[in-house]
């Protein structure tokens with residue numbers, strides 16, 4: 001059988017020293033006996049599109065999920081969140097099930113509403129009810145009495161003053177997921193079992209400031225108290241992995257992987273203010289909008305104004321509702337530097353004629369390339385990548401037109417519209433860690449060779465898992481089988497076979513508005529909606 005462990009956001013930058021120092025003995029054993037290396041995420045390296053790419057073996061343009069929310073929501077200030085029915089491609093468990101393999105999937109993001117599988121599936125992040133809705137229905141219920149309530153997200157919202165309580169709750173969520181995984185692995189033997197842990201991502205977003213002495217938010221006394229908190233979450237899962245392997249057959253192949261890596265977030269960059277300064281985005285000529293825009297140009301005043309506005313329930317100094325779309329050529333919306341052109345026929349008030357798309361895009365690219373940090377004059381942007389270079393696919397035109405890669409990865413073009421008005425801002429209450437494009441892949445078992453590998457991408461895992469499971473690879477996947485992971489004997493005995501891709505068919509109706517409202521609230525509390 002194959003066991004896949006997802007460690008959301010895991011990076012070798014943190015893991016390598018912990019592995020060397022003996023803090024993660026189970027994973028260290030897998031690395032020593034197996035094959036491992038970096039795993040290239042999607043562009044953008046955001047959890048929702050990344051997991052969709054893991055599941056489907058396709059680039060975001062191939063499955064249509066580009067962020068936590070849908071592009072071109074009617075109200076950009078309250079964008080509609082994505083769910084499993086937004087993914088326009090078949091997940092790997094669909095192919096495994098069709099080939100008669102028994103599959104079990106626990107906690108993978110973007111699997112709500114749960115698709116039917118030949119086995120069981122309990123959805124992860126982006127589901128509204130902490131494991132209540134599963135396939136088959138009620139799957140987790142028999143375990144409630146013994147294992148307690150199922151948990152997906154903490155109930156404690158992070159704030160520096162609540163750090164200890166937040167860490168305890170993150171560990172409680174992970175502990176609940178471990179209790180269920182161990183019992184379920186014992187009770188329900190399958191050919192493919194996947195267990196995902198999301199708290200590794202959340203812990204790094206919030207707690208990076210305590211483990212990194214070079215971080216601007218680092219304080220020695222807090223570092224001394226909480227500096228091992230992220231490592232402790234990984235160690236908790238490492239011990240569980242050992243217990244899980246004890247319960248599974250001795251020849252189980254194991255893959256440990258992450259959807260993207262992680263690193264410090266030092267500053268946030270509000271690309272929309274940069275586009276405004278370049279004359280590519282205009283605000284409405286209303287007094288109240290102009291007043292807030294003027295305040296936005298004075299960071300100190302902006303901060304105080306925001307405090308007052310927040311008392312009145314306003315979250316941001318400026319929002320998309322303030323934009324004059326008839327004079328706006330481009331805007332940023334997304335978690336990692338996604339920029340959209342305002343195209344006629346695509347956006348309701350689009351102004352860029354499709355015939356002028358490339359010329360307009362070149363102008364926006366140049367303006368983004370020219371962005372400089374006001375305080376130092378250094379270039380903020382390393383690269384601006386046009387959509388087709390991020391990967392082709394039938395949904396290309398629906399997604400972002402440009403992806404901005406920051407020169408310093410500690411600068412994150414993160415908020416939809418930054419909370420205080422500066423182009424570049426340090427925000428004490430914001431995250432201190434954020435995503436990087438390189439995740440991890442570790443594989444160990446009789447079919448895997450030993451050593452390092454360097455070329456693996458997240459989109460390669462679905463075809464690789466299908467091949468390893470003896471299922472022909474659908475010919476429309478963008479990823480390839482990572483044959484170099486396997487022993488020579490395995491490669492010779494099992495050449496890669498392909499099959500014509502089965503047509504995509506919707507498996508469920510999208511969830512009702514109440515469910516979406518609940519998920520939105522959860523994500524907002526976690527700090528994933530800027």
Ligand SMILES: [Zn+2]
Pocket residue numbers: 008009046047048050201259260
């Ligand atoms: Zn993630």
